[in-house]
Amino acid sequence: MVSTVLAKASESRRLERLVARSRPARAVAMRFVAGERLEDGLDAASALAERGRSTSLDFVGERVVTEEDAREAAAMYHRALDGIDARGLPAGISVKPTQLGLLAWPARCAELVDGIATRAGEVGAHVTLDMEDSGTTEATVQLVEACHRAGHHHVGCALQTYLRRTEADVVRLEGIGASLRLCKGAYAEPAHLAYQSRRETDASYRRCATRLLAHGTYPRFATHDDALITHVLDEAARLGRSADSFEFQMLYGVRAELQARLVDEGFRVCVYVPFGQRWYAYFMRRLAERPANVLFLARALRGQVSRRADRGARTVPSLPVDARSGPRPPETVPDPAGTEEVDR
Numbered sequence: 001m002v003s004t005v006l007a008k009a010s011e012s013r014r015l016e017r018l019v020a021r022s023r024p025a026r027a028v029a030m031r032f033v034a035g036e037r038l039e040d041g042l043d044a045a046s047a048l049a050e051r052g053r054s055t056s057l058d059f060v061g062e063r064v065v066t067e068e069d070a071r072e073a074a075a076m077y078h079r080a081l082d083g084i085d086a087r088g089l090p091a092g093i094s095v096k097p098t099q100l101g102l103l104a105w106p107a108r109c110a111e112l113v114d115g116i117a118t119r120a121g122e123v124g125a126h127v128t129l130d131m132e133d134s135g136t137t138e139a140t141v142q143l144v145e146a147c148h149r150a151g152h153h154h155v156g157c158a159l160q161t162y163l164r165r166t167e168a169d170v171v172r173l174e175g176i177g178a179s180l181r182l183c184k185g186a187y188a189e190p191a192h193l194a195y196q197s198r199r200e201t202d203a204s205y206r207r208c209a210t211r212l213l214a215h216g217t218y219p220r221f222a223t224h225d226d227a228l229i230t231h232v233l234d235e236a237a238r239l240g241r242s243a244d245s246f247e248f249q250m251l252y253g254v255r256a257e258l259q260a261r262l263v264d265e266g267f268r269v270c271v272y273v274p275f276g277q278r279w280y281a282y283f284m285r286r287l288a289e290r291p292a293n294v295l296f297l298a299r300a301l302r303g304q305v306s307r308r309a310d311r312g313a314r315t316v317p318s319l320p321v322d323a324r325s326g327p328r329p330p331e332t333v334p335d336p337a338g339t340e341e342v343d344r
Helices: 002-009 013-020 022-031 038-050 066-087 105-125 135-151 166-174 200-213 226-239 258-262 280-287 294-311
Strands: 054-059 089-095 127-129 156-161 181-183 220-221 249-250 269-275
Touching: 013 022, 013 280, 022 280, 038 054, 038 066, 054 066, 066 089, 066 105, 066 258, 105 127, 105 135, 105 156, 127 135, 135 156, 135 166, 156 166, 166 200, 181 200, 200 226, 220 226, 226 258, 226 269, 249 258, 258 269
Parallel strands: 054 089, 054 269, 089 127, 127 156, 156 181, 181 220, 220 249, 249 269
Antiparallel strands: none
16 A cells, blocks of 8 residues: 555655655655766766676656657766766666657657667667556557667667566567566556566566576566575576676665675676656655655654754644654665565
8 A cells, every 4th residue: 555655656746846855855865866967877887887786877757748858868868878988887778768758759759769779889888768657568669679670789678577468578579689677567557457466476577587588688687586586596597597698687775785795696787876856756666665664754754844843943733743853864774675676
């Protein structure tokens, strides 16, 4: 129930404005976001590269309302690719198609994706089209197919194993040689489109992972789940996949110790590094995946109310005041070890 409410809340512009103005909320959000500037994302990618990890930079934002917004988002990805090239980073980019106008101007979106893919090819960077809610799945898959027809074989997409159609999409896209990111998914979807239990979603993940290891072109396994990581490693060994023929992907700020252990054991790890000012929706979906972090945020917000009360500011009557519970530094946010998978 809490996860569903938070997932829905991620779509509220009113709540976005409220949360963005809250210092405690921003402090918690920066546990999962590198910062609001491109330089923050590039700096995070540089630091991770020093620790043996590649990265995929994500300029947070989605569902733009004007063509100018879409062009500006595309321009940011071009600048990100320029930065990756200038710094010599082992990095790619993750792009949400609705951020480029997929829903409103699909033809224009395709042009922008083609331009980004062209620049990425020039600098040797992989492009992953993030998967959003089920209403955009088919259009996103078609964008990948169009990119491959145009010769952009370094473009792939995320596939979400909680969707019932995903196993067919794995077969469809591995057939053109697309490098795919496998994740569970983080959007609220109806039962006729998506599995509603973790057991079914995990079973789908295992089936898709085995298929990709058997037939896929450099599969990318986005998971923090120990059981699924073990499944991938066991199946890779059984099928004779070398450690450099696939990778694990994890979220910025999540399970750094697991990332380090996998790297130390010789496996590839890519970290999804979001940056930008429109971090609210991304942040809310991270809370939805790990509701325990909501308690931390609530304590921080209560502390903010306490300080306002001390200054004589008007407070919300129904919110309890506890002057002892102020915001802690971002690094002390409880580690979301059980985090579900990113909506990529």
